[in-house]
Amino acid sequence: MSSTPDHPAHPAPPPRGRDAPRVPGALRSAAAWSWRIIVVGALVFGVFSLLGRFHKLGVAVFLGLVITAVLRPVAGLLSRWMPRPAAVAVSLIGSLLLLLGLGALVGEAVAGERARLVDEFATGIDRIERWLEQPPFRLNPEALGDLRHRIGQFLSSHRSTVISTAISGADRLVEVLTVLALAVFCSVFFIHSGDRQWAWFRDELPPGARERVSVAGAAAWRTFTGYTHGILLVAAVNAVLVGIALYALGVPLAVPLALLEFVAAFVPLIGSPIALAVAAVVALAAKGPLVAGIVVALIVVIGQIEGHLLHPIVMSWAVRLHPVVVALAVIGGAVAAGVIGAVAAVPLVAVAWSVRQALRAAPKAAAPSGQPPSGPDPGS
Numbered sequence: 001m002s003s004t005p006d007h008p009a010h011p012a013p014p015p016r017g018r019d020a021p022r023v024p025g026a027l028r029s030a031a032a033w034s035w036r037i038i039v040v041g042a043l044v045f046g047v048f049s050l051l052g053r054f055h056k057l058g059v060a061v062f063l064g065l066v067i068t069a070v071l072r073p074v075a076g077l078l079s080r081w082m083p084r085p086a087a088v089a090v091s092l093i094g095s096l097l098l099l100l101g102l103g104a105l106v107g108e109a110v111a112g113e114r115a116r117l118v119d120e121f122a123t124g125i126d127r128i129e130r131w132l133e134q135p136p137f138r139l140n141p142e143a144l145g146d147l148r149h150r151i152g153q154f155l156s157s158h159r160s161t162v163i164s165t166a167i168s169g170a171d172r173l174v175e176v177l178t179v180l181a182l183a184v185f186c187s188v189f190f191i192h193s194g195d196r197q198w199a200w201f202r203d204e205l206p207p208g209a210r211e212r213v214s215v216a217g218a219a220a221w222r223t224f225t226g227y228t229h230g231i232l233l234v235a236a237v238n239a240v241l242v243g244i245a246l247y248a249l250g251v252p253l254a255v256p257l258a259l260l261e262f263v264a265a266f267v268p269l270i271g272s273p274i275a276l277a278v279a280a281v282v283a284l285a286a287k288g289p290l291v292a293g294i295v296v297a298l299i300v301v302i303g304q305i306e307g308h309l310l311h312p313i314v315m316s317w318a319v320r321l322h323p324v325v326v327a328l329a330v331i332g333g334a335v336a337a338g339v340i341g342a343v344a345a346v347p348l349v350a351v352a353w354s355v356r357q358a359l360r361a362a363p364k365a366a367a368p369s370g371q372p373p374s375g376p377d378p379g380s
Contacts, residue, residue, distance in 0.1 A: 048336075059340055060179045064186030069228040071095060072191050088192045092184065106256045212359060219358035220351045227347045235265035238272055238302060242279065245298050249291050251283045265306075267342045268326050272306060273299055321350055 051058050071091045078087035189197070198217060202210050243258030251257070257279045264275035276299040284292035321329075326346055333345025 055337065056175070056179050057182075060182035061186055062340075062344055063180070063183035064190055065224065066228055067092075067095075067183060067187035068190040068194060069225040070232065071187070072194070075191050084192060088188060091191070092188065102259065106259055212362065215358050215362045216355045219354045223351050223354040224347055227350055231266055231268075234306060235262045238262065238265045238306060241302055241305070242276065242298070246279060246283075246295070249283065249294060250287065251279065251291065251295070252286050253282060257282065267339075268330055268346050269323070270330060270342075272302060276302065321346070321353065325349065 074091040075084070075087045078090055082090070202213055202217070205213055239258045239262035242261040243254055246254035246257055257275070260278060261272060261275040264271035267274075276295065280292050280295040280299070283295045326349075329345040329349045330342050333341030333343075333348075335341070337344070
């Protein structure tokens, strides 16, 4: 007589009813996205760590691209009448002579106004002290005199620290000159044969990626050159307006302050106000509170011209970023890499955004009359 086993040969699967444990779909999706975000974040962190170790090379290449964006059209125009190498040499040497001429002009202006500027600053500091002693500040004159004495005593007691800082500044100057020399060296080849270098790089990629890389590269270079030309024009207009206004107000060092405004305008949103604040301090020390107030009003006027006229007209076709994005990019770049980061953040974000837009539009542009885009040739 056969007997049936107490346990079946294969165990029954766990129940899938209402009492079975289940992972919600939202949690599964969040987990799937989380590990992908972690991987991408680790990759980005690794790239930035690598760039941090070789940041001088990155800065040199970035400056070389800026020089190329500015001088490549000039070299292209000159190459109509002379060989390409000669056109590159003339454009680079001419721009270098122009920069040296501006530096000599600034040095001559500072040297010519040095004696008068020292007297005006001494008088201006006394004027500021008397102004602070009056309402609404009502500062104690003895406190101001004691503050000046403490500053002098601090400088005399920390003279060795000041000297060592100056020496380290000289070392930094050598590093800056090295980076500039490497940037010029890179720009020579970028201007002369940058298109052939890009074609070689693209041809080294897998055949299926060449078309998308070509589209992305064209969009990136178009945006980068457009931003560079636009910011140069905005900076030049700001510098001319500031120079004319300061000269009309009789503020000393009008030319150096205008040049400072030109350089500071390369940092969007915050560069121009900082440069004009320096001009306001100079005007306060040299000409008094009234002229300084006019310079402060000038900060507001030039900020409105830059924000509502120059940027929308000059740069809207090259950079389509919200002001909040620009501000976050500038602050983030400054925190990550200092002044260079603040200067390079906005063009890099603009380039990334334009590449994204170009890659999204590429399949649509490649599909005429509603047909789907054809893939790469399998036999290629």
